[in-house]
Amino acid sequence: MKTIYLIGFMGSGKSTVGLRLAKKLNRSFIDTDDYIKQNYNMSIPDIFKKYGEQTFRQYEIEALRNTTAYSIIATGGGIVERKENILAMKNGTIIYLETSFEEIVNRLKKDQSRPLWKSTKSEQMTLYNKRMQMYKKNAHFTIETTYKTVDEVVSAIVSKMKNKCGL
């Protein structure tokens, strides 16, 4: 089975779904944000605060390069901001977890851990719309998650993979 890359906006459930999917398929799993936190022994907000977004993006490129041995990879919402990441992920299967803007707003109401979410509603929406195009353009397929439970999303991925790739 090719590596599965889960992409999507902050709060779309990539990490939770990825972990559950890995358990169901008995595959290895890693989250690029967790890799970065462990590798640099710093939280994501601290990396943004101390070194800025561009350094974080560089760490993200390295994280993707260093995790190719894993079978299921949950990525950060901004992974599509760098072309080399998209190229690397194209070697595997890229799955976009699509979630409506309203649902993201609802899920991230109290979130303090995502520097790029700490902005005005209009900036949040601009980022969402820009990213949505990038996810759609680059994913091998899209799974709608807005009204689904984690298990329903996992089942939807498994059945799509069976149809498309003979999982």
Ligand code: S3P
């Ligand atoms: C980011 C998303 C975050 C994290 C960082 C930047 C983004 O990951 O990588 O805060 O640019 O969208 P999640 O998508 O897991 O929240």
